[in-house]
Amino acid sequence: MxxxxxxxxxxxxxxxxxxxxxxxxxxxxxxxxxxxxxxxxxxxxxxxxxxxxxxxxxxxxxxxxxxxxxxxxxxxxxxxxxxxxxxxxxxxxxxxxxxxxxxxxxxxxxxxxxxxxxxxxxxxxxxxxxxxxxxxxxxxxxxxxxxxxxxxxxxxxxxxxxxxxxxxxxVPDLHFDRMHSKRNFKLEAHKVLLTFGFMGRNKGLEIVIKALPEIIRRHPEVLYIVIGKTHPNVLRHSGEEYRNYLQLLIKSLKLSKHVVFLNEFIEETELFKYLAACDIYMTPYVNEAQITSGTLSYALGAGCVVVSTPFWHAAELLAEGRGVLFDFNNTEMLSDTLNHLLDTPQECEDIQERAMAYGRNLIWTEIxxxxxxxxxxxxxxPEMLITPKETTLDPLMLPPFSLTHIKRLTDDTGIIQHAKFGIPNLKEGYCLDDNARALLMALMTYKRNKDEQALELMPIYLSYIHYMQHKDGTFRNFLSFNRSFLDEVGSEDSFGRTIWALGYLLGNSPNDAYYQTGRLLFFDAAPNFEHLKSIRSVANTIIGICYYLSKNPSDDEMTERLRNLTKKLTLKYDEHHTEDWQWFENLLAYDNAILPLSLLHASQHLNDLYVTKVAFITMDFLTGHTMKEGYLSVIGNKDWFVKDGVRSIFAQQPIDALAMVLMYHQAFICTHDKTFLNLLFSSFMWFLGENDLRMSLYDFETKGCCDGFENYGVNRNQGAESSLAYLMSHLTVLQAHEEFMMFGR
CATH class of the missing domain: 3.40.50.2000 (Glycogen Phosphorylase B;)
Known part of the structure; x- marks a missing residue:
């Protein structure tokens, strides 16, 4: 092998x-x-x-x-x-x-x-x-x-x-003569207690030290030797605080002649000589939570008399008389136990024999x-061998759909944009981006599940959008928790996301009251469409218009606006693409899949083969950079991915995964090609652990979604953006599966 x-x-x-x-x-x-x-x-x-x-x-x-x-x-x-x-x-x-x-x-x-x-x-x-x-x-x-x-x-x-x-x-198969080892270390005159291993407060060395005065009164020849450096992690964070505490304790109890610290990491042969020289080996750990102890195994393998607290490994290893246990933090019981053993050498020999017999099973040749x-x-x-991993659309792998966390984040003003872990962070207030996303998610939920909770949430998000709109149709974005405006005009991105949500409302309204409100907001904003410069705002607006046109296909004026906005995107592609860089700008940044997604939507309303061509070319380009390993690895927002540069791994964010899910779903709608369903599901599984860190972002306890990956691991905060992205992705998977069952098989 x-x-x-x-x-x-x-x-x-x-x-x-x-x-x-x-x-x-x-x-x-x-x-x-x-x-x-x-x-x-x-x-x-x-x-x-x-x-x-x-x-x-x-x-x-x-x-x-x-x-x-x-x-x-x-x-x-x-x-x-x-x-x-x-x-x-x-x-x-x-x-x-x-x-x-x-x-x-x-x-x-x-x-x-x-x-x-x-x-x-x-x-x-x-x-x-x-x-x-x-x-x-x-x-x-x-x-x-x-x-x-x-x-x-x-x-x-x-x-x-x-x-x-x-x-x-x-354990090593090393054994040394006891008296020879004692002479080697000049310990012939002592009864030796021994502990070795990295030092830290969980080792409980102070318990032995506090028990020594009572032991020394009957056995003044006792010497306690502690071998080991302070654990590197402890040293980095606390220095030698524990060792200094022990030294002061030894001094206060007048034990300087009875305790020796060897501050070193000794090699195994030398260690087993010390184990041979000791009379009793000590593991006085302060709690039971240690599942494995290499030092204890070594002591047993060397045939030592072991006295230990009953932590998990010791309770098993020292059973059947292979050692002696005493209660946690019980110095009196420890001193009585040690005095008894030191007074009864025959009992110690019996323990050693049992330990030695068991230890023969632990030598490394046997292991x-x-x-x-x-x-x-x-x-x-054969079933153990690794086979290529293939992700297929399987709704049974999804957790139960739940609005629990969204309801937790929502009050009578809107959805709170940020959270500390799963708790709303009121200090950060509200934003238009998230309330638009929340409206979109609620509409998608009600359309699929006829969920009354979603219906009750819709007017909260819709009224927030209304409150933030200026007379000229533009929007503010940020609102404090005390309902004070924090900006005058929001970003173009927040404008575009709002148009997407309003357009979806006009195409999928649950009742006329919501439809009429959405229509006023949408058409008040429409004169601003032609002034948009951000390509992501353009893309979001295109998607919103397409949802509106799905129910109002004869609106020629809006169709012309769609054509003009789509032209802006294809011109950006014409300006920046090269043979090896099929994209709309010289970098892959955030929310990338929104760009080809918008063209896929537009292709269904515009009789323009070039729009369709650019949509699929750019989708394939993005797929090539994010699906290389068979799972989704979205472009990180730390440094993004500049053309001819190195792509950023951190910080990956849920809105990017959502955009990929939506893009592949729309590609499936356009083509009925099952390949896109598998890519869609692979993208969704990013939320559940099929990602670069192999960690789930969905929190099964709070029903929220973590905010993404940083260089240290998962960002456990569960804000509105990430949780809404997860839920919309979840709903899209369910919808795609139904569509596949109807006409895609």
């Missing part, structure tokens, strides 16, 4: 790095006589651009916060000839918010992936749960190290049992065999 490993790796000082190296070596040593040697390579996670002198098996370095490195890593694995990939997962070693950058790598890798989960949270945050669920979906197998982890994956992350394998944490067998079994199952 040829296997690619992704994780931290020595000489980076990291417990997972040591685990990865041991796993690589143990699989390499588990080749059967009739098998070719395994070919193993490592893709090492780097932190903060630190330069490490990696060994030869490291073939590629991934900088933690460089998202493009993850994409390059996926490409490297795909062309390397690897049969399988093993990923070591811990939230803190991958970039982006909660390690979200690992998701695009997993999605792009074209070989089965085995994921070893070093941390599984019982109470994850929204992002942590979403990320781990995506990882679980994409993995061929998930390796965990305890039965508690299996329970969590099934009950919290909804992982089917058949995807989970339990393989315990491996390597289990991993190698798991990998081989995956490769022997």
């Amino acid at each position: 040829k296997i690619a490993f992704v994780g931290t790796y020595p000489p980076r000082e990291c417990g997972i790095g040591t685990f990865t190296q041991n796993l690589v070596q143990s699989i390499a040593g588990n080749t059967l006589p009739d098998q070719a040697e395994h070919e193993l390579m490592v893709l090492a996670m780097n932190d903060h651009h630190i330069v490490y002198n990696y060994p030869k098996e490291v073939k590629l370095i991934i900088e933690q916060e460089e998202q493009t490195d993850y994409l390059k890593a996926a490409d490297f694995i795909n062309i390397s000839g690897a049969d399988l990939c093993i990923l070591e997962h811990e939230f803190g070693i991958f970039g982006g918010l909660n390690g979200v950058y690992i998701l695009p790598l997993l999605y792009r890798v074209q070989v089965p992936v085995v994921v070893t989960l070093h941390t599984i949270l019982e109470n994850p945050s929204y992002n942590e749960r979403a990320i781990l669920k995506e990882i679980c979906k994409m993995a061929a197998k998930l390796v965990v190290m305890s039965q508690k982890a299996v329970q969590f994956l099934q009950s919290i992350y909804e992982v089917p049992e058949h995807k989970i394998a339990v393989i315990e944490h491996g 390597g065999k289990q991993y190698a067998a798991l990998c081989q079994s995956i490769l022997e199952q």
Whole structure:
């Protein structure tokens, strides 16, 4: 087998790095006589651009916060000839918010992936749960190290049992004579308590220190040795605050001769000499929430007497007399336990024997065999192999349609434009853009579902539009929460979006009162159509006119206005397009698909083959730049995509995905070509996780939609624009499916 490993790796000082190296070596040593040697390579996670002198098996370095490195890593694995990939997962070693950058790598890798989960949270945050669920979906197998982890994956992350394998944490097969080791460290005169690993407040070292005075009264020869540096993440945020606290505690309890800190990351051989020299190994962690402990596994594998709090891994590993447990934060119980063990050497020997017997199952040669067998079994199952991903229109994959969040954002003035997470941000007030979108969404909802809630919302948004219109037909845009105007004339974009909504109202009005109000607003604005300069405002206005003409096709004056506006767009195309740049301007910016969408609409009302030609050429050009990987990757708004430049990945926004959904729907209406339905559904699935970050923007709890992707991950705010974009996309998918069932099959 040829296997690619992704994780931290020595000489980076990291417990997972040591685990990865041991796993690589143990699989390499588990080749059967009739098998070719395994070919193993490592893709090492780097932190903060630190330069490490990696060994030869490291073939590629991934900088933690460089998202493009993850994409390059996926490409490297795909062309390397690897049969399988093993990923070591811990939230803190991958970039982006909660390690979200690992998701695009997993999605792009074209070989089965085995994921070893070093941390599984019982109470994850929204992002942590979403990320781990995506990882679980994409993995061929998930390796965990305890039965508690299996329970969590099934009950919290909804992982089917058949995807989970339990393989315990491996330990080196290193053993040293106890007395020789004590002499080596000049500890012959001491009863040694030992803890090793990165230091942090969750390790509970102060519990042991506070218990020492009572122990020393009976056993003055006791020495507590703590080996390990402060955890790098703790060091960056809090410095040596915890270590300093412990030093002051030691001084105040007059324990300076009984506690030794070795502030270093020691290599394994030296570590096992210390484990041989200790009399009792301590893991006094402060709470139960640790699903795996490599340090505990090492101590058990070395045959130590272990005294531990009953955190999850310890409760399993030390069962059946393989160690001794004491209650969290209970110094009195700890001192009694340690005094008893120090007084009864025979009991300690019995515990050591049980620990040593169990530890033989944990040596890396045995663990390597289990991993190698798991990998081989995956490769022997055709259903485990990666097949090309094809998205097809499937309404059953959609969450239930809900106006809950829109109602939350709407008051008697209009829809609040922004939100803090799922809560309306009243400080930001209202805008015309969002109230026009909200009217359009409500109309679409009522047309499809005859939803009375949507009907009740319409007059709120329509009255906002009316309130913001000047006598000359132009509109203000922004209104404060106390209903004060914040601008005199709004943007052309907000004008165009309003005309779109009003035109849709005139073509799909639920009653005459709304129709008559919309007609007044629409025709008061109409004299301004010819003055528009922004091509997106022109495009939005074209769409609004087309919806109006769908019910009023004999309005020759409006048809002429449509022709003039359409000419503005095609002239922009004529001015800017080249053989390799088939577009209306020298960059792809925001809301791009609105431009070809508007021409697709116009082509149904104008007998102009050139308009149709430009619509499809520009649609194909945009598709080529946003659908390369088989899913939608809209142009990011951070830097956009200037011709001959590099396209922006961040910040991707929901209105761009909506525009793509609408564009492909209109293309399907024009052609009845099912290809456009698949592209439509792929575009919609951007909201549900088929995107560059492999993260869902739809919030199943609030029923809102997150505001987009930033370089750190998902922007969890759920404003009106993003939530309306999701709902309109959702409705379009449902409509497209019905149309396909009627005449597209």
